Amino acid sequence: MLNGYIDLRSDTVTQPTPEMRKAMYEAELGDDVFGDDPTVNRLEELSAAKMGKEAAVFVASGTMGNLTSLLTHCGRGDEVIVGSEAHIFRYEAGGSSALGGIAQFQIPNNADGTLPLDKVEAAIRGSDQHEPRTRLIAIENTHNRCGGTVLPPHYMREVRALADRRSLQVHLDGARVFNAAVALGVDVKELTQYVDSVTFCLSKGLSAPVGSVICGSKDFIARARRIRKQLGGGMRQAGVLAAAGIVALEKMIDRLAEDHANARRLAEGLADMPGFIVDLDRVQTNILFFELAPDVKVDAEVVTQRMFEQKVKLIGPGVHFRRFRAVTHAWVDRADIDHTLLAFRNAVRN
Ligand code: TLP
Numbered sequence: 001m002l003n004g005y006i007d008l009r010s011d012t013v014t015q016p017t018p019e020m021r022k023a024m025y026e027a028e029l030g031d032d033v034f035g036d037d038p039t040v041n042r043l044e045e046l047s048a049a050k051m052g053k054e055a056a057v058f059v060a061s062g063t064m065g066n067l068t069s070l071l072t073h074c075g076r077g078d079e080v081i082v083g084s085e086a087h088i089f090r091y092e093a094g095g096s097s098a099l100g101g102i103a104q105f106q107i108p109n110n111a112d113g114t115l116p117l118d119k120v121e122a123a124i125r126g127s128d129q130h131e132p133r134t135r136l137i138a139i140e141n142t143h144n145r146c147g148g149t150v151l152p153p154h155y156m157r158e159v160r161a162l163a164d165r166r167s168l169q170v171h172l173d174g175a176r177v178f179n180a181a182v183a184l185g186v187d188v189k190e191l192t193q194y195v196d197s198v199t200f201c202l203s204k205g206l207s208a209p210v211g212s213v214i215c216g217s218k219d220f221i222a223r224a225r226r227i228r229k230q231l232g233g234g235m236r237q238a239g240v241l242a243a244a245g246i247v248a249l250e251k252m253i254d255r256l257a258e259d260h261a262n263a264r265r266l267a268e269g270l271a272d273m274p275g276f277i278v279d280l281d282r283v284q285t286n287i288l289f290f291e292l293a294p295d296v297k298v299d300a301e302v303v304t305q306r307m308f309e310q311k312v313k314l315i316g317p318g319v320h321f322r323r324f325r326a327v328t329h330a331w332v333d334r335a336d337i338d339h340t341l342l343a344f345r346n347a348v349r350n
Helices: 018-026 038-051 062-073 095-100 117-123 153-165 177-184 218-230 239-251 256-271 300-309 334-347
Strands: 055-059 078-083 103-107 133-140 169-174 197-201 212-216 287-292 323-327
Touching: 018 239, 038 055, 038 197, 038 212, 038 239, 055 062, 055 218, 055 239, 062 078, 062 095, 062 133, 062 169, 062 197, 062 212, 062 218, 095 103, 103 117, 117 153, 133 153, 153 169, 169 177, 177 197, 177 256, 212 218, 256 287, 256 323, 256 334, 300 323, 300 334
Parallel strands: 078 103, 078 133, 133 169, 169 197
Antiparallel strands: 055 212, 197 212, 287 323
């Protein structure tokens, strides 16, 4: 419950915990553009160690992390191979094309969030002067639009092998990569060992108020730092934010399993209820998608409104759609899920 509402719009709505607020208040600060902020430095070291990379750089958001990474990997006229459902392609305002002149070759994602590797291979350009130069493969784990699905380590390994064979780099949009690791029961390095760069978010399920971190080799991060500066992302006394990020990494990862259990409970409850269609196989972490069954005559916008009146916030799917997304997080507990199920039962009454 957050401000009297069960907010299932996103895990981005999470707020800093009391421990984070205390850490923010007490954070030792310096000017981070001079490399002087000890708290930012600690967050970056901790992040790099967790991801098994040489270095890290703190950025303002997941979008900025992906953009900075793409601009670091690719020059103007280079191409990134990306999924048709990828956040980078769908929801980042075309940033890498607008600001970096980077072309995006979209490959339709499989339902589980993977990219069909034969199609990836076929998309890699040759040396013909007519074509852009393929530089990078970008993958997403967990995969948001595919339902918070988990890309398993063996798939990541196959992507790496293909990239090595064709001299490409691999970037991971790991906004929720800790959700993937927790769902698999593996150390996150099992996943990140296969990529050259990863962006992960502190401000989603991990509950920090602001921030993401890019991790990679020393050389990559040095170049990314310059790009971050170009984008206006040099943040000075950013230790007030990094302090919350450190608590997020130290205290908030293991509890993601609770969010997964709550998403599962919600999905199973909806699957048992007349009026809803849910693919339970796709509910693997804290995100679930579901649809109104054809016999439900109530408009999806009306369902959203009726849920709001019962203190549950959802993103309205828009007039032409009947597909909803719900995201669980630290501010939604088991009792909230039970209330939400009751509210849904009322909301679809014709
Ligand atoms: N996703 C948000 C919205 O932008 C859709 C959400 O509510 O899920 N990568 C992935 C996989 C993401 O899901 C998001 C945020 C980002 C990157 C961008 O992160 P921010 O919002 O910090 O720029």
